[in-house]
Amino acid sequence: MRLRGLTGVFLVAVAICVLPLPSLAGEEPGAASRLDREYDETVARLIAEREAIPEGENAADHYSRAFEALPPKPHNDLDMFLSCWALSAMPEALRESPGAVDEARKYREAVTVHLRRGASQKRCMFDLKWSEGAGMVMPHLAKCRDLARRAVVYGKFLELEGKSAEAARVYLDVIRMGLHLEQDPTLISVLVGVAVVGMAGGPVEGLLARKPDAEAARLVFEGLRDLPRDRFDAARAINFERIVVVGGVRRQVVGADGKKGVTEILKSLEGFDAFLGEDAKAGRKPWRIPEDPAEIRREIKDAFVTYDAQTRQIVRLMRRPYHERGRDVAELERAAMSYWERQIAEGRFAARLVNCVAGNFSIVQVRTVRAEAQLRGLEILAAASLAKAEGGAYPKDLAGLARRFPDGVPDDPVTGKPFTYWLAEGLPAIQGEADDPELKRKRPEAYHFGLVYRLALEKDALDRWRAENAPERARPDLDPAEIW
Numbered sequence: 001m002r003l004r005g006l007t008g009v010f011l012v013a014v015a016i017c018v019l020p021l022p023s024l025a026g027e028e029p030g031a032a033s034r035l036d037r038e039y040d041e042t043v044a045r046l047i048a049e050r051e052a053i054p055e056g057e058n059a060a061d062h063y064s065r066a067f068e069a070l071p072p073k074p075h076n077d078l079d080m081f082l083s084c085w086a087l088s089a090m091p092e093a094l095r096e097s098p099g100a101v102d103e104a105r106k107y108r109e110a111v112t113v114h115l116r117r118g119a120s121q122k123r124c125m126f127d128l129k130w131s132e133g134a135g136m137v138m139p140h141l142a143k144c145r146d147l148a149r150r151a152v153v154y155g156k157f158l159e160l161e162g163k164s165a166e167a168a169r170v171y172l173d174v175i176r177m178g179l180h181l182e183q184d185p186t187l188i189s190v191l192v193g194v195a196v197v198g199m200a201g202g203p204v205e206g207l208l209a210r211k212p213d214a215e216a217a218r219l220v221f222e223g224l225r226d227l228p229r230d231r232f233d234a235a236r237a238i239n240f241e242r243i244v245v246v247g248g249v250r251r252q253v254v255g256a257d258g259k260k261g262v263t264e265i266l267k268s269l270e271g272f273d274a275f276l277g278e279d280a281k282a283g284r285k286p287w288r289i290p291e292d293p294a295e296i297r298r299e300i301k302d303a304f305v306t307y308d309a310q311t312r313q314i315v316r317l318m319r320r321p322y323h324e325r326g327r328d329v330a331e332l333e334r335a336a337m338s339y340w341e342r343q344i345a346e347g348r349f350a351a352r353l354v355n356c357v358a359g360n361f362s363i364v365q366v367r368t369v370r371a372e373a374q375l376r377g378l379e380i381l382a383a384a385s386l387a388k389a390e391g392g393a394y395p396k397d398l399a400g401l402a403r404r405f406p407d408g409v410p411d412d413p414v415t416g417k418p419f420t421y422w423l424a425e426g427l428p429a430i431q432g433e434a435d436d437p438e439l440k441r442k443r444p445e446a447y448h449f450g451l452v453y454r455l456a457l458e459k460d461a462l463d464r465w466r467a468e469n470a471p472e473r474a475r476p477d478l479d480p481a482e483i484w
Contacts, residue, residue, distance in 0.1 A: 035308055039247040042240070043130045046185075050125045059180050060126040060140070062118030067143045069110035070150060074103055081465065083149050087199060088461035090206060091159040096466070104157035111154045111170055115147060119173035124180035133248015134357065141192045144181060148174050148196040152203050159207060164216040167207060172223040174200035175375075179231050185240040187364055194232065194371040201374045202445070206458055208381055209427060209451035214389035221382035221404070224375065231375075232368035235318040238361050242311040249357045250304040258293045266353075288347035296349075303350035307358065310336070314361065322369045323416035326435070330362040366435055369413050370446055376410035377419060377430040377449035384428040394428050397421060427451035 050058075073079045081097040082104075094100045118124070126140045155170035178196030181189045204220060212220075256262040290296050314332070317325050343351035383404045388394045395401050398409050398421045412419045412432040420431045429450030434440035440447050445457060 035243075035247060035305070036251070038243055039251065042243045046125075046130045050127065053123050053125060057121055057123060059118040059121035059124035059177075062114050062121065063124075063144065063147065063177065063180075064126075064140070066110040066114035066118065066147050067140075069114055070147065071103075071106045074099065077469075078103060082153050083146075085461055085465040086153050086156060087149060088202065088458065089465065090455075090458040090462060091156040093458075093462045093465070094153075094157060094160055096462070100153075101157065101160070104153050107150045107154040107157075110147065111151045111173070115151055115173050115177065116169070118180070119176035121180075124183045126184060128184065130244060131248075133251075134245050135248070138184075138186075138188065141181070141188065144177060144196060145192060145199075148177065148199045152199055155200075155203055159210070164207060164210070164212040165219055168204075168212070168216050168219045168223070171200045171204050171207065172220070175204075175224075175227065179228060182231070182233060182237065185233075185236055186245065187237045187241050190232065190234065190237045191364065191367065194367055197371055198374065201378060202454065202457070204378050205381065205449060205451060205454040208385045209455045212385065212389065214386065217382065217386040217389040221379070221386045224379040224382055227375065232372050234361070234365045234368045235315050238311065238318065238364065239315045242308060242315070246304070246307065246311075246357050249353075250300065253353065254297055254300050254304075256296070259289045259291055259296065262289055262296060289349045299348075299350040300353070303354050307354050311358075318361075318365055321416060322365065322413055326362075326365060326369070326414075329365060333360070333362045369435065372413045373432045373447070374449065376413065377432065379410055380419065380421065380430050381428055381449060381451065394423055394426070396423065424450055424452045429453065 074082070078097060078099050081100060086093055086097070086100065094104060126138075128138065129136055151170055151174050155167040155174075158164075158167040158170065175197050178193040178198075178200070181193035181196065183189075204224075207216070208220065252265050253262055256265050290299065314329060317329055317332075340351055340355055344355055380398070380401065383401045384394050386404070387401065398418055401409055409418065411417055414433045414435050417433075422429055427450070429448065429452065431448045431450070434447050445453070
C-alpha cells in the first residue's frame with residue numbers, strides 16, 4: 001500500500017466564509033520556510049522515536065513475525081469463506097465449509113504467540129521511510145488486515161472448541177493491534193486501525209450473546225476497560241498529513257525545474273497521471289501550469305501556505321469533542337469545497353494540486369467517532385454480561401451498571417449524552433445517535449450494539465453463504481438463467 005492524501009478536497013476557512021487564496025505577502029513572515037522546518041523536524045522526530053524503542057518492546061516487530069508465521073492462503077473458495085463469511089457468521093459456520101476448521105488450526109502460532117506479544121506492548125512503530133512523504137510504501141497495513149481476519153477466525157475456532165476465555169483474549173488482541181496502528185500518525189493508518197478494531201467488534205458481541213461464564217465475561221470487560229483512552233486521534237493524523245504528506249508533495253513541486261519539471265513530477269506521483277489526462281474527457285478545463293518558473297513557484301507556495309494555515313485551524317477545532325464541534329467541521333468543509341471547485345473550473349493549477357493531495361477530513365472524523373462509539377457500546381455490553389454471569393440477571397437500565405464504572409458509564413460520543421439501553425428478548429442492547437440517518441437505515445449495526453441483533457446478523461451471514469454455495473449452484477449443467 002502506498003500512502004497519499006485521501007482523494008477529495010479540504011481547505012476550511014477560519015470563519016464560515018471561505019477566503020480567497022492570499023499571496024505569501026499576506027501570510028506570516030517566512031511561512032514557506034517555517035513549513036520546511038516543521039517538515040524536517042517532524043521526520044527527524046519520528047526516526048528518533050523509532051530508534052529509541054528498546055529491542056523486543058516494539059509491537060510492530062512481533063506483528064511482523066506473525067505475518068511470517070501465517071500459512072499461505074488456501075484455495076479461492078475456502079479463502080473467500082474464511083476472509084469474509086466466517087468473520088460475520090457464528091462459530092458453528094466453520095464446520096460447514098470443508099477444510100475451514102483444519103485451516104483455522106494453522107493460525108495458532110501467529111495468533112497466540114506473535115500477535116499476543118505484539119498486543120501486550122505499549123509502543124508500535126513500523127520501519128517506514130518518513131522522508132518519502134506521499135510516496136511512502138506501507139505494506140504492513142494490508143498484512144495487518146489479513147492477520148486480523150485470520151485471528152478472528154481462530155477466535156471463532158476457539159469458541160467452537162468451548163474455549164470462550166481464550167477466544168476473548170484473541171478478539172482483544174486484534175482490537176489492541178488496531179489501536180496500535182494509529183501510532184504511525186498517518187490518516188491511512190488510523191483508518192486501517194478503525195477497520196481492524198471493527199473486525200473484532202462483532203465477534204465480541206457474538207461471544208457475549210452466547211452468555212459466557214464469569215471468567216470470559218470479566219476478561220472482556222476488563223480488557224475493554226483498560227484500553228488506551230487517547231485513541232482514534234483524527235486531529236493528530238490530519239496534522240501529520242498537513243506536515244509530512246502534503247508537505248512532501250509541496251516540496252517536490254516547488255523544487256521542480258519549470259513547467260516541464262512540474263509535469264514530470266505529477267506524472268510520477270501515484271494517481272496524478274490520471275488527473276492530468278482525464279480532465280478533457282470529463283469536460284473540465286485542463287491543468288493551467290504557467291510557463292514562468294517564478295510564477296509556478298509563487299502559485300504553489302500561495303496555495304500550500306493557505307492550505308496549511310487553514311488546516312491548522314481545523315486541527316484545533318477537531319481536538320474538541322465531536323458532539324461540540326463535529327458539525328462545524330463538516331459545514332466549513334462544504335463551504336471550502338465550493339470555493340475550490342470554482343477555482344478548479346477556471347483551470348487553476350495550484351487549486352487542482354491542493355484538490356489532489358488534501359483529504360476529506362470530516363469523513364475521517366466521523367469514522368473515528370463511530371469506532372469510538374462501538375468500543376464504548378461493547379464495554380457497556382460486557383459490563384452487563386459480567387453482571388449476568390455473577391448475579392444471574394442483566395441490569396434493566398444503565399443505573400444498574402454504575403458501580404462498574406466509577407468514572408461514569410461511557411457516553412455516546414456523537415451526542416455526549418448516555419446511550420439508549422434496554423433488554424431485547426432478555427438480552428442487553430445499546431444504541432447511539434446516528435450521525436448519518438441513511439447509513440443507519442442501510443447498516444443499523446453501525447449504531448446498534450445489541451446481543452439479540454448480533455445473533456440475527458450471524459445467522460443471516462450463514463444463511464446467505466449457504467444460499468450462494470448450495471450444491472445446485474455448483475452443477476455445471478445448470479442453466480445460468482435458472483440461477484437468478
